[in-house]
Amino acid sequence: MYPGNLPVYPGRIPLLGNISLFWGSTIEVWEKIKKVSIFSTENGDVVMFYLGIIPIYVITDPDDCSKVMSSSLHRPGIMKKFSRQFLGNGLLVSPVSVWKEHRKIINPTFNQQVLDSFIVIFNSQSRRLVERWRSYAGMGSFDHQLCLEKNTLETVCLTTAGIDITDQNEFNEECLMAYRTVLSSLMDRGRNPLLYINCIYNMSNLKKAEDRNIKITHDLTNLVLKRKREGYKEINNNNSDSMFKPFLHRLLELTSKLSEQDIREEMNNIILTGFETSSGVLLFCLLLIGTYPDVQEKCLKEIKEVLGELDRDVTKEDMSQLKYLEAVLKETMRLCPVVPMTGRIITEDMQLKNAVLRKGHLCVVSLYGVLNHPMWGKDVNEFSPERWLDPTRLPQNPNTYGVFGYGRRNCIGKVYAMMTMKVTLVHILRAYRVSGQYHQMRIKNQGINKPADGHHISINHR
Numbered sequence: 001m002y003p004g005n006l007p008v009y010p011g012r013i014p015l016l017g018n019i020s021l022f023w024g025s026t027i028e029v030w031e032k033i034k035k036v037s038i039f040s041t042e043n044g045d046v047v048m049f050y051l052g053i054i055p056i057y058v059i060t061d062p063d064d065c066s067k068v069m070s071s072s073l074h075r076p077g078i079m080k081k082f083s084r085q086f087l088g089n090g091l092l093v094s095p096v097s098v099w100k101e102h103r104k105i106i107n108p109t110f111n112q113q114v115l116d117s118f119i120v121i122f123n124s125q126s127r128r129l130v131e132r133w134r135s136y137a138g139m140g141s142f143d144h145q146l147c148l149e150k151n152t153l154e155t156v157c158l159t160t161a162g163i164d165i166t167d168q169n170e171f172n173e174e175c176l177m178a179y180r181t182v183l184s185s186l187m188d189r190g191r192n193p194l195l196y197i198n199c200i201y202n203m204s205n206l207k208k209a210e211d212r213n214i215k216i217t218h219d220l221t222n223l224v225l226k227r228k229r230e231g232y233k234e235i236n237n238n239n240s241d242s243m244f245k246p247f248l249h250r251l252l253e254l255t256s257k258l259s260e261q262d263i264r265e266e267m268n269n270i271i272l273t274g275f276e277t278s279s280g281v282l283l284f285c286l287l288l289i290g291t292y293p294d295v296q297e298k299c300l301k302e303i304k305e306v307l308g309e310l311d312r313d314v315t316k317e318d319m320s321q322l323k324y325l326e327a328v329l330k331e332t333m334r335l336c337p338v339v340p341m342t343g344r345i346i347t348e349d350m351q352l353k354n355a356v357l358r359k360g361h362l363c364v365v366s367l368y369g370v371l372n373h374p375m376w377g378k379d380v381n382e383f384s385p386e387r388w389l390d391p392t393r394l395p396q397n398p399n400t401y402g403v404f405g406y407g408r409r410n411c412i413g414k415v416y417a418m419m420t421m422k423v424t425l426v427h428i429l430r431a432y433r434v435s436g437q438y439h440q441m442r443i444k445n446q447g448i449n450k451p452a453d454g455h456h457i458s459i460n461h462r
């Protein structure tokens with residue numbers, strides 16, 4: 001069905017479509033995502049590009065994005081096709097029928113009481129990070145990306161599965177590299193339409209690397225599951241009333257509803273979505289805080305007011321009082337969204353503000369476009385945490401803040417993410433003065449956005 005008479009992104013070639021959008025380095029991919037989003041906001045917030053002869057919508061209006069994502073729960077099948085082996089039928093890629101059932105079961109495992117019981121781990125992990133960074137203090141710039149990713153992977157493994165991979169350094173590194181490589185192989189495949197054809201992809205080196213790394217991640221989840229089944233029995237036999245219970249234990253209580261394979265796949269989904277995203281936000285946030293010393297001082301002032309001068313742990317009561325820190329995190333995620341876009345299949349013809357989207361087509365929802373929409377005002381491109389503390393400086397429309405998606409299929413880990421990021425920042429900023437150079441940073445897109453390599457921070461003891 002012809003999707004309508006909408007502006008098409010320039011550069012379309014007959015039969016090949018906008019093939020040039022798929023070429024280039026991960027840095028160039030990000031530049032193109034931005035350009036397509038800007039093209040959309042300048043052309044009524046709905047445009048198209050072509051993948052070969054297949055038309056694809058791109059939307060950037062906040063209400064339209066909310067409408068599309070709330071009324072269609074179908075993520076593009078291509079995501080599932082590429083990641084079937086890795087993520088199986090987990091939340092991120094499951095078809096709607098499976099997703100509905102699983103999300104209903106998993107939702108309660110992310111409730112506030114469960115998350116509050118994780119604060120002890122968020123604190124101990126943050127202290128661990130501060131200790132690990134001690135040798136970098138005063139030594140010039142260092143690669144904070146790897147350190148943060150490793151630390152958040154450990155945290156997610158601890159809270160998801162109750163398993164401590166922190167002391168097994170090699171295993172930890174190997175898992176981290178495996179998750180990273182699998183994700184980047186999926187993206188490399190996405191950028192090369194030739195590799196969409198299974199028989200070509202199956203013969204490629206990319207596939208060999210993917211298989212190798214998927215095995216490592218599956219070994220991790222299998223090991224975790226085996227140990228936890230044994231441990232879980234013990235805990236149950238001892239009638240332990242411990243407050244802290246990792247997600248996995250809660251899922252194991254539901255074994256009649258979820259098979260072992262379901263649980264393994266959900267674990268892989270939570271580990272992947274959990275560690276790459278929150279470590280990415282922390283990365284950007286530290287670079288920004290390091291670039292704006294006044295923001296850093298305000299954070300520290302607030303931390304001292306809320307927690308006092310003592311080096312004590314952050315409590316759940318402190319969380320809601322750390323308002324400026326929350327504003328800094330929100331502004332970081334607005335300016336540098338780690339998930340800059342997502343997608344839906346349009347299941348029914350849908351009237352948006354300026355166009356009708358036709359059933360059956362793929363629609364790219366540009367979260368970057370929404371978060372940097374002109375609705376944010378003249379200072380849209382500036383880092384200004386203060387805007388979050390002054391309602392007159394925020395857009396009237398609540399849909400303009402779509403960092404965690406919209407509707408029922410939004411991010412299940414959003415509160416978890418905010419909590420763990422806040423606790424980590426408190427510990428880091430209390431221990432170190434951070435310097436960075438945000439304006440020299442270039443971003444790369446590998447499904448999620450990260451700073452391109454080489455944009456490090458430096459730290460000094462306070």
Ligand code: HEM
Binds near residue numbers: 091277339405
């Ligand atoms: C700041 C960090 C994070 C950001 C910006 C983020 C962003 C998002 C977004 C935009 C989506 C929705 C995509 C869509 O609707 O198509 C999503 C989904 C999801 N996120 Fe997050 N996320 C973050 C942290 C986390 C964490 C920490 C976890 C787990 C511990 C997590 C688990 C998930 C899962 C499982 C889904 C799929 C939900 C479903 O389909 O039901 N995320 N995330």
